[in-house]
Amino acid sequence: MTLPTSMTAVEITTHGGPEVLQPVTVPVPVPKAGEILIKVAYAGVNRPDALQRAGLYNPPPDASPLPGLEAAGIVAAVGPDVARWTVGDAVTALLPGGGYAEYVTTDADHALPVPESMPMDQAAALCETYFTVWSNVFRRGALQAGERFLVHGGSSGIGTTAIQLAALRGARVFTTAGSADKCNACLALGAEAAWNYREVDFVDAMRAMGGADVILDMVGGDYLPRNVKALADDGRLVQIAFLQGPKVEMNFVQMMTRRLTLTGSTLRPQSVAAKAAIAHDLEKEVWPHLASGRIAPVMDSEFALADAAKAHARMEGSTHIGKIVLKVG
Template identity: 70%
Template sequence: MPLPQTMRAVEISEPGGPEVLRSCTRPLPVPDADQILIKVAYAGVNRPDALQRAGNYAPPPGASDLPGLEVSGEVVGVGQNVSRWRVEDQVCALTPGGGYAEYVVCHADHALGVPANLSLDQAACLPENHFTVWSNVVTRGGLTGGEQFLVHGGSSGIGTVAIQLAAALGARVFATAGSAEKCAACEQLGAERAINYREEDFVELLRAEGGADLILDMVGGDYLPRNVKALADDGRLVQIAFLQGPKVALNFAQLMMRRLTITGSTLRPQSDLAKARIAQDLRDHVWPLIEAGRIGVVMDSEFALEEAAAAHARMESSAHIGKIVLKV
């Protein structure tokens, strides 16, 4: 069946709130030699999409200006250098942008097969969070079995993956969340203790346990000095976002005296090779855990592609638990 020349998509009409997302028609993207063309079934909704919509997270050079960093669907075209995938393969993929559309291109090595036990809507929840969690918790953060791990925002898409992966690695897992319902969800996923940050002080609780060996944080702001206090000696803090801002006063003498490490990363600007290496790690180490049922998908809600603004409003309300997807 021949491919169309145009496709439905959702674009950012101007920087602003969810209402600036609007439906449009765009030319069909064409894969280059190392890319595949995917007919999108579902697209994941992520915080970086909202940052881009607000004008604070520009796409990398050469990437689509459409939002959307992860999709699931069917391969309908392959570049001349691609041997891993064939037309009709079902995949989920990390994209540099363009996921809010009927078709998207991505590097062939940034796609993974859909786990046999998952549906396409569930598969669309995997790439962005698993690439982020693996690269920051395991590769950068060095988490190992027996260590104490704290993840903030435990009921978010990132948090639900981090809890399950850390538990599968044999770590003692702690998480923060903002309600009793969210805390219960974190504990059901494998957190030994979920801390309602509106009622309890995570610093006191972690210090009573001897401190966290690794903290994964996306809050920033006044959490930065509190995270330092909550770390065990030789502990590591990995920063992946700044919901409360990136600037704060911090006493760096503590880092020296207690041999602490503060690091962080963003995923989107990394090289194609770096992302391909993360994908291979996921293929080798995480996909088997998913297929064995040891790591599941936590889905909050599903919206039609044309309802992307409502999906963004849901995400920014912070009422969700797990992932939000768009059905394309």
């Protein structure tokens, strides 16, 4: 594959709102040892991208400063010590950054084959959410078949993924969302109940079901003590973001007397080996179900790469259901 020396990308010109995302021309990155270069067809848009844009989620020192944590496309080059991938392979990949561009590099072990018959736009919407949900709900939260699982923001990219994976693995799934349409979308994906958080107190609703064995939360703020109340004895609260802030006063006596577990993680700072282990699990446990069509990413909308600012405005308007992607190639 003949490679250009420069490419179009979208950079964060300064910290601020969506308008700070602007197209630029930059050099095509060169894969280092253990890395592949992907010619991007589509790039996923995620909340961490907006946090980075706002100056609240800085990339690791060795990562691209460009936004974009997942993409799908064709392998355009391989670095030294890469055995699995060859030029021309169709892949979807978790990225350390740089996805809002025509080409991006990533560790070869963080790429997975595009599931059979899946279009590239859907493939680009997989990795950030599936890596996050798998590592937090099933590894840290240890969700088991038959357990009660509550996910907040069920209509988001994370939420729609979590509902499908939890239901697939035999859990009873409950969720919150902000409108009747969003709640109906969650029910269609396999949730047993979906509560409009503007109208229903999820603590009372969840306790009426026996309490949650696992809660996946990205809201934080005053949801933290409410989540603790909504847990069943021996329940696990898994925190992956703090849209309403990370600081709150909370009485931890319940954690001890009811044997609760409070945990959580973020994906980007984890080691190369840790992310590769998640990829291995996903390929074995989840990718066959994506290939069969039993589960699939829920797609909201598509924007051109140059319209990344519009994509961010759509995401932050919180009217979307599922994933937003950028069409690149």
